[in-house]
Amino acid sequence: MRxxxxxxxxxxxxxxxxxxEALRVLEAVGARHDIRFGxxxxxxxxxxxxxxxxxxxxxxxxxxxxxxxILLGAVGAPGVPDHVSLWGLLxxxxxxxxxxxxxxPVRLLPGITPPLRDVGPGDIDFWVxxxxxxxxxxxxxxxxxxxxxSEMVLQVAAFTRRGTDRILxxxxxxxxxxxRSHVTSATKSNGIFHSxxxxxxxxxxxxxxxxxIEVDQYHIDILAARFVxxxxxxxxxxxxxxxxxxxxxxxxxxxxxxxxxxxxxxxPEREHPSxxxxxxxxxxxxxGKGIANPIGQIWSAAMxxxxxxxxxxxxxxxxxxxxxxxxxxxxxxPDLGGTATTTDLGAAIAxxx
Amino acid sequence: MRxxxxxxxxxxxxxxxxxxEALRVLEAVGARHDIRFGxxxxxxxxxxxxxxxxxxxxxxxxxxxxxxxILLGAVGAPGVPDHVSLWGLLxxxxxxxxxxxxxxPVRLLPGITPPLRDVGPGDIDFWVxxxxxxxxxxxxxxxxxxxxxSEMVLQVAAFTRRGTDRILxxxxxxxxxxxRSHVTSATKSNGIFHSxxxxxxxxxxxxxxxxxIEVDQYHIDILAARFVxxxxxxxxxxxxxxxxxxxxxxxxxxxxxxxxxxxxxxxPEREHPSxxxxxxxxxxxxxGKGIANPIGQIWSAAMxxxxxxxxxxxxxxxxxxxxxxxxxxxxxxPDLGGTATTTDLGAAIAxxx
Ligand SMILES: CC(C)[C@H](C(=O)O)[C@@H](O)C(=O)O
Ligand SMILES: CC(C)[C@H](C(=O)O)[C@@H](O)C(=O)O
Numbered sequence: 133m134r135x136x137x138x139x140x141x142x143x144x145x146x147x148x149x150x151x152x153e154a155l156r157v158l159e160a161v162g163a164r165h166d167i168r169f170g171x172x173x174x175x176x177x178x179x180x181x182x183x184x185x186x187x188x189x190x191x192x193x194x195x196x197x198x199x200x201x202i203l204l205g206a207v208g209a210p211g212v213p214d215h216v217s218l219w220g221l222l223x224x225x226x227x228x229x230x231x232x233x234x235x236x237p238v239r240l241l242p243g244i245t246p247p248l249r250d251v252g253p254g255d256i257d258f259w260v261x262x263x264x265x266x267x268x269x270x271x272x273x274x275x276x277x278x279x280x281x282s283e284m285v286l287q288v289a290a291f292t293r294r295g296t297d298r299i300l301x302x303x304x305x306x307x308x309x310x311x312r313s314h315v316t317s318a319t320k321s322n323g324i325f326h327s328x329x330x331x332x333x334x335x336x337x338x339x340x341x342x343x344x345i346e347v348d349q350y351h352i353d354i355l356a357a358r359f360v361x362x363x364x365x366x367x368x369x370x371x372x373x374x375x376x377x378x379x380x381x382x383x384x385x386x387x388x389x390x391x392x393x394x395x396x397x398x399x400p401e402r403e404h405p406s407x408x409x410x411x412x413x414x415x416x417x418x419x420g421k422g423i424a425n426p427i428g429q430i431w432s433a434a435m436x437x438x439x440x441x442x443x444x445x446x447x448x449x450x451x452x453x454x455x456x457x458x459x460x461x462x463x464x465x466p467d468l469g470g471t472a473t474t475t476d477l478g479a480a481i482a483x484x485x
Numbered sequence: 486m487r488x489x490x491x492x493x494x495x496x497x498x499x500x501x502x503x504x505x506e507a508l509r510v511l512e513a514v515g516a517r518h519d520i521r522f523g524x525x526x527x528x529x530x531x532x533x534x535x536x537x538x539x540x541x542x543x544x545x546x547x548x549x550x551x552x553x554x555i556l557l558g559a560v561g562a563p564g565v566p567d568h569v570s571l572w573g574l575l576x577x578x579x580x581x582x583x584x585x586x587x588x589x590p591v592r593l594l595p596g597i598t599p600p601l602r603d604v605g606p607g608d609i610d611f612w613v614x615x616x617x618x619x620x621x622x623x624x625x626x627x628x629x630x631x632x633x634x635s636e637m638v639l640q641v642a643a644f645t646r647r648g649t650d651r652i653l654x655x656x657x658x659x660x661x662x663x664x665r666s667h668v669t670s671a672t673k674s675n676g677i678f679h680s681x682x683x684x685x686x687x688x689x690x691x692x693x694x695x696x697x698i699e700v701d702q703y704h705i706d707i708l709a710a711r712f713v714x715x716x717x718x719x720x721x722x723x724x725x726x727x728x729x730x731x732x733x734x735x736x737x738x739x740x741x742x743x744x745x746x747x748x749x750x751x752x753p754e755r756e757h758p759s760x761x762x763x764x765x766x767x768x769x770x771x772x773g774k775g776i777a778n779p780i781g782q783i784w785s786a787a788m789x790x791x792x793x794x795x796x797x798x799x800x801x802x803x804x805x806x807x808x809x810x811x812x813x814x815x816x817x818x819p820d821l822g823g824t825a826t827t828t829d830l831g832a833a834i835a836x837x838x
Binding site (some may be wrong): 324385 | 600622707710730
């Protein structure tokens, strides 16, 4: 029996509602594959912040460190500014554990009608690889002449050779691992004067190490348009922290899967735990109703299994999700046009496993 | 007879092919409305750069200054890096003439099938108002330790009170002028630590000056997804230089109009000439074939007419474009599924005027 220690942080809002369903599915798939999960729960959230002035305790990072992976729900609550809640939990975890890859699938799922015409299952199936620790997400900068007409705010993006090269290499290695032959770079070297020409330079340097892989690059503006106009043609798309963030919401927007898409915050060297979380937020508007769609959390758990080396278990969970969605009589939550609860849908997927 | 002096810069690639069609349409509409255009041509381009080492002569800005407006084709050619060609012509013009508004319509046109299912003419009709002179498009920053493993590039975005407030005010004034009641702000205050919380702060301050207008704001990642999932719900969307750039390509991508969308680079105070240009680039791949779609250039000329106070003439040009596209037997260029030439389509629109 294999054993994995998982830190479970449900977080805020619907995070606390969808997490139990992911754990239910993990239990089911663990039973089938002889995997034991040691789960430790952490109630860190905006609630914690209101009580203690911190999103997580001072030794939070250390308490997470001993786990094999982290499963996160969602963070954020009305009244707590995003740049407080996120920079107090999500972003420090990404950085302290050097989770420099943010990985998100863009895939049509059975039973989900995408907003695009003329596309069907299998037509859109690619990954966005996002740099997750530096670039535009930076605390460098500040404000001067506050409150006066001369007020000015500077925001500094920082791109290091190390940070740029390693995400680009990951994208190429990942394409190879998937057996895909095409890597696309998101750039904006026609407008962003220093950082993006540098990004292009490194992209070409790293691409030269992977002669079997075809490359192209698009400015982020036209690339965003191409996600809508011809999403069929991508395999792996690599972008900076900000561009990757945009593309990895836009992609699931195009496939109609934004409410169910997962993400991995990955430390590929496995020196630190990686973290898996749905793309959706804490959705305060529907919290407490028990109708949140748990698939994003469950799919995130599947990505976590894959990362832990449990490829077979991961594939089973994905198959269960697709079977339930494609069955025609699944208990669907309201966002998918049904009337089922979070628990109904979670139980159906656990059952299908 | 009213008179307007127009500086005409066809630029590179298909810019030189579509410009004559816009001028043909201007002539037709001028004849109808008793408007005389004084046209002065400038051959500034990457060709000029190759010959002289400059995209435009040293006194280029001064030579443009005396005109009422500038009609630009497209700039860019293979072998000339974008950040050279654009920062040597397009961007200095935007800045020297304080064209701090970049304005772009997102609109379904008759006869053009959008990539989205379930939308029809009239369903999508909004404007992106983009800050056009500061923000993320900045020459501030640089590189250190070039060529070493410690290499690092900093890119600084600068947001001033003046620059931020005036674009936000323009968006609200513009919404009022259109009789629209809803302004949406593009932000990323959950990830971009200094500049975007500041942007939000100013958005709320300026919104308070326009009590009749409903506001909302979305982070750029989810906003991009919403452009695809529910483009019907926008009236005016305002964003920083970079976010506006992305959204104003994504919008026309969603409506299928990217090859025909126009843009205005506007100095609202009319202290300097404003500049109008199609969204498409110089398209080296199809240049010289005479098959480029001239509608983006013609629509840009319509926006120019509107800016010059020739609202009636502008409306006539738009009506001509829509009549031709909707007629069912128009001479369409290959990008629209036809076999006509640039000239055929331009002539048909001039005729319809
Ligand atoms: C060509 C480039 C510098 C430009 C921009 O990003 O501003 C273009 O994309 C545009 O939107 O006009
Ligand atoms: C919540 C926010 C900071 C975050 C980001 O922009 O990284 C989110 O959009 C994501 O993609 O995980």
